[in-house]
Amino acid sequence: MARLLAWVRTVAVAFGLLFMAMGLASSPATAQVNPNGSAVQEQQLLNQLKTIQGLGTIPDTRSYVLEHPAGRDWQYFHNVTLRWISAIAILGFFAVLVIFYLVRGSVKLESGFSGRKIVRFNWFERFVHWMTAVCFIILGLTGLNITFGRPLLLPLIGADSFTAWSEWAKYAHNFLSFPFTIGVVLIALIWIAGNIPNRVDVEWLKEGGGIVGDKHPAAERFNAGQKVVYWVVVLGGALVAITGYVLMFPFYGTTIDNMQWAQMVHAVAAALFIAFMLGHIYIGTIGMEGAFEAMGEGTVDVNWAREHHSLWLSKEMGREDKPARTVPAE
Numbered sequence: 001m002a003r004l005l006a007w008v009r010t011v012a013v014a015f016g017l018l019f020m021a022m023g024l025a026s027s028p029a030t031a032q033v034n035p036n037g038s039a040v041q042e043q044q045l046l047n048q049l050k051t052i053q054g055l056g057t058i059p060d061t062r063s064y065v066l067e068h069p070a071g072r073d074w075q076y077f078h079n080v081t082l083r084w085i086s087a088i089a090i091l092g093f094f095a096v097l098v099i100f101y102l103v104r105g106s107v108k109l110e111s112g113f114s115g116r117k118i119v120r121f122n123w124f125e126r127f128v129h130w131m132t133a134v135c136f137i138i139l140g141l142t143g144l145n146i147t148f149g150r151p152l153l154l155p156l157i158g159a160d161s162f163t164a165w166s167e168w169a170k171y172a173h174n175f176l177s178f179p180f181t182i183g184v185v186l187i188a189l190i191w192i193a194g195n196i197p198n199r200v201d202v203e204w205l206k207e208g209g210g211i212v213g214d215k216h217p218a219a220e221r222f223n224a225g226q227k228v229v230y231w232v233v234v235l236g237g238a239l240v241a242i243t244g245y246v247l248m249f250p251f252y253g254t255t256i257d258n259m260q261w262a263q264m265v266h267a268v269a270a271a272l273f274i275a276f277m278l279g280h281i282y283i284g285t286i287g288m289e290g291a292f293e294a295m296g297e298g299t300v301d302v303n304w305a306r307e308h309h310s311l312w313l314s315k316e317m318g319r320e321d322k323p324a325r326t327v328p329a330e
């Protein structure tokens, strides 16, 4: 009798194992994982089954998928490839600017300051510029926190501070996206007239724009370099805004695949955008004597206007409807 019982037990165990094996084989794409199960061998399951799926109570069953191959490819992009692209673009371009400054130095005002100033940007233009610029800088820093915060900042400031800062950073990134978008739209509208490429730009570029070399090629209100900045801001701003809102409002007509694309385009475009804008900040500050005042006070020295925007100056001086307001410096 005892031998019979032992035999029955052995057969039952064998069938049990067989059924378990069949169960696994019949659902190779997914596995139900009890998240509370203490003995879940996550990596082993992932290797065997490719997908780990949990249990959920909300109607959207996509949210039950905890890990799947496309997610891991995307995670690799986010944690490795994106960090390399961003670091090379931003630090690489920063290094180029430092070398350029050391070799070329600041573009000086050759004829010196005349003491007479001419209005270049009115208060509304300056307001729109600075609103967009401040939003851009904060969006850039808070966005880079998502890309680099965990490996760089977390070990430095500890988990509690990093959590608190990241929460604020995320709020800032979400909410400042709105004034940033308004700013980009206003920039597109108020400066479009001066930013359509024309023949003057070709000559300006041939002469190196006065930045490479010492010539002072003629330019209208915006030279070819500034026109490039304008279009990068308008088109780059539109790209990060569209992909950013896709990320901010997930799954409104988008799939997981769409979301991953939106994240990749947003992050790479943002990295290139930040790198490019370093060049703009450089020229507007230490790269060119007398340039910052244009956006700071709204006026530039008449000699500066003659050297860098001669066609614009002549036009402003000759305007009969609204003669240029030149003021002596204090």
Ligand code: HEM
Binding pocket: 078, 082, 136, 137, 139, 140, 141, 142, 143, 144, 146, 147, 148, 170, 173, 174, 177, 178, 180, 181, 240, 241, 242, 243, 244, 245, 247, 248, 263, 266, 267, 270, 271, 273, 274
């Ligand atoms: C309308 C404008 C924008 C919107 C709506 C927006 C929205 C978003 C959202 C929702 C995320 C994902 C956040 C998360 O994973 O929790 C994100 C990430 C990010 N954003 Fe923006 N953003 C905008 C503009 C910008 C700008 C102008 C920059 C750069 C100057 C920027 C840089 C970044 C970066 C670097 C990331 C992190 C990418 C990553 O590592 O995953 N964003 N943005």
